[in-house]
Amino acid sequence: MIPYPRSIRARSVLVASALSLIALVIVGVTSSLAIRYRLQDDAFNHVEKIASRWSAATRAGTIPKVLPTSGEIQLIQLVDTRGRVLAATRAGWERPALTSLRPAPDDRVQRRATKCHLLVAIRTTTAPDAPVVLAQRPEPTLLRGHILEYVLAGAVLALLALVSWTAWRTVGRTLRPVEAIRARLAEITVSDLSLRMPEPPGDDEMARLVRTANQTLDRLDEAVAQQRRFASTTSHELRNPIAGLRAQLEEALLNPDEVDPHESIRSALAVTDRLDAIVGDLLVLARLQAGAQAPRELVDLGLLAREEAPKASRVPVRVRAEPNVWVCGCHIRLARVLGNLVNNAVRHADGAVDVHVTASGADAVLTVTDDGAGIAPADRERIFERFTRLEDGLRRDAGGSGLGLAISRDIAESLGGTLKVEDSPRGARFVLRLPRLDSRPAEPAGHLGAVAQGTVRSGV
Template identity: 75%
Template sequence: MIVIPYPRSIRARSAMATSVLALVALSVVGVTSSLAIRYRVQDDAFNRVEQIASQWSAAARAGTLPKVIPASGDIELIQLVDAHGRVIAASRSAWARPALSTMRPPADDRVQRWTDRCRLLVAVRITMAADAPVVLAERHEPALLRGHNLEYALTAAALALLAILAWISWRTVGRTLRPVEAIRARLAAITVSDLSLRMPVPPGDDEVARLVRTANQTLDRLDEAVAQQRRFASTTSHELRNPIAGLRLQLEEALLHPGEVDPHETIRSALSLADRLDAIVSDLLVLARLSAGDPAPSELIDLGQLVTQEAPRTGRVPVRVHAASDVWVCGSHIQLVRVLGNLVNNAIRHAGSAVDVSVAASGGEAVMTVTDDGAGIAPADRERIFERFIRLDDGRRRDAGGSGLGLAISRDIATSHGGTLKAEDSPSGARFVLRLPRLGCPPAEEQVERLSTVL
């Protein structure tokens, strides 16, 4: 058994599929055409013979039929045969021959047609009488119908058309896929160490062009993501290096100068540095979970009640809460408490005399505002402070042990809840505004229970 290997090339597969479909279609059309052509050509030939036979039949009825019947083109065999099969009149080619056929049309059907060994024979009864003579006319079957000439001609035409269709398919698919090879070569050259290369965009707006443009946009995003990861890794390494270096220095001093170093003070300082390292690592884990889209359990939350219960009340300045009730949101209680804590603790560090926390509904949003009366934030730094490990000079002076990740984590939590966190204008001090999608109305007790079960 011969096994034809399946082509690996899309171009070859497309050409093969087109050829197979065209072959099936052409086979059906060829068979149908062959039958239709045979019927049509044969019918035309019979009509011509019947016309001549009917013409001499009319002459015989009128008594004007000559003894030697003139031939009519390719119809050379014409005879007038009586009821006993004797030839009464005939064309020159048919005089020396017996009756062309012993068959006679029935009395109720004057005209009969027969096909016999590539001959077309027509018999026409002169009158309806049982013993009426019959005019016989015969011609050879048309050359197109002899043997399989018609089928050979149609097969040759079908094969030629099939070859043309296969060639057109090969050329068309090849032209369409030509940019794909350039894209493949360029993709092979793109590595993680060099994401600056882009694929050539073919002209037009077909599927390949749109695919290439989408792939280039994806590479742009990937390039930016890798650059951010590299910057983050570099900044993280720098931030972790400082407390590790301080811890190493203190431990080395304790070993090299045991008599000059207070061991209790060294341990307390090392524990402080270890706490800072633990805080940085914990914040990094939170950022990693948020960046990975790790969903936290969601529940229905009254944001005003959450702020009233969870807002930090201790600190160097008082925290005043102004929270409206029935401001419902859907989200993670733990994460929203963390956002509140980060914002309030940050405000306490920078406040002069007090911190104000408010919750209100505004249209389709739940708005939480944390405001202090400190020095405020310059407009140029209002987006920069949400970057990871960014700490302004005033923040470093007030809290040297901070990680610089609190605001970045808070914004990521706000984004994961479908909201925003921004530093906005304030008459004095800094003002942070958290906006979250608000549920349309205060849900009834049973509705809260049902939705909480679903969530």
């Protein structure tokens, strides 16, 4: 059993050759039959033409005893009903009647092909005793033996070889970039994603594949670089509280008489709370980056703002919300975004925080504005980076994780919205935009009431 080739090039050439062979065999057989019929018919017509001439001469009584030859027609005979030769060419006088075939009166011309000769018999008249003209010639050279079949078989093999060679060259030229791509991919490792595959010229499928692969590598390189930066920053942020906690515990063990154990425990608990907050936020970020989708539900953004805004804080939180500003999202995640924004505003506000929910075209817009020092334009994007905390934030709250705004933006983007810092006359103004539902969908009142009251919940 012949093993199936593993190479795409070999398989492609094998399939192309097999299909070509089938087609060429069909064409060859058809051509052989057509050529054989045409050559044989032309030869018969020539013999019949000569025999018809002597048949007319017989009816006119002008036929000689010795008939002249005509090219390859060396045997011509005029025989009677008893098979006696009445007139013939010289070669015809030397042998008996060529055949005993005697055409019928209603079908005066008969053709017969033997192994090597073509014979035509013409009855001169319809009379019962009418003689018959017999003319015979050798079969055309191309039809003798199997010469025609051998010629066509050679042509088929030559064409098959040409097709196979062309397919081999064409497929090889098409797949040549694949080997370069494979070699380059073998050089790419996780530690070095800077290499790119060579792009072939043109805009065919292979060129588009290479470009797409390079774009994928670009995204992968950026993702890996981002993960490395994230891991480095996370390690740094976790190392500081852990180092502080270790130092406090070591000091308590080394100097038990000088250190208040209750104060050490309270300090250790505070550090533990910060570590717990950081780890919790990291888990949320990991789930958001992994594309974990929380079940969607109908959420009245204004009702959410009134429910989730803190009732008591360092500064008052004023909520103004239009009714029936509906969005489709996760109640828990939206509540987390609102909580992050309000807590951040409360931390930086001097006198009050304003929360405003309104409908603007196709968007539901939630704004959280404080009257603090504001955020410099250069820092408005940087604050959404992980573990980024401005100096004013560190001064006001040293225990934060620096992940709240990053999580809020990721949640907004996962819901098809945006979260940005926009201009404000005073303080910082955070604007959350989400796709708004045109109207509250008609659903059973019990279900809608549960949604509106926030009784249907799903965690981040």
